[in-house]
Amino acid sequence: AQSVTQLDSHVSVSEGTPVLLRCNYSSSYSPSLFWYVQHPNKGLQLLLKYTSAATLVKGINGFEAEFKKSETSFHLTKPSAHMSDAAEYFCVVSDQGSSASKIIFGSGTRLSIRP
């Protein structure tokens, strides 16, 4: 069975400092992993995805994530936070080749940026 855990419901950082949003997963097979961002009153937008190619994945807006199989983690990072990064972030896991219904969303991490 697959599952995903976002370890922090809320993260607050100062503008210009690094961002770390943590995600751990469990999967029976080779997983596909995604990070989405949701700004207030908007739909979800894909930031980046891992699908068994390079373990370090670069996404939009300067975000990147590293797939660590030994730690079953897929943490999202950014070297320098910007005010526009304030949003809700979702980690998503899906076993490759599984039914379309087996897409599991984490509970989300709200990122706040202090001026």
Place this chain on the structure above:
Amino acid sequence: ETGVTQTPRHLVMGMTNKKSLKCEQHLGHNAMYWYKQSAKKPLELMFVYSLEERVENNSVPSRFSPECPNSSHLFLHLHTLQPEDSALYLCASSQDSNSVPRNEQFFGPGTRLTVL
């Protein structure tokens, strides 16, 4: 128009009303989804239409009824809703297949539903 569109963006309805939410995708995808997003709860998958298969979350009440007339359009018919059904309803699409890897979903902006 590109991407995934949803109408209406906002809807207020009484418990005895019947209304429908509409979703349209302009991406040529073969799978469409309805999600419910409530405050302080994880995103809840309600229905999936994929590769001609319909999958539903067994916990979704029968007062929600999906319809997918073709691969580009998805509806969610609502009747005799309850106040706890107030939420943001998100539609998504993807290009699904039985082979690897899993493709990402593209989301619409959502319909903010308020049930009085």
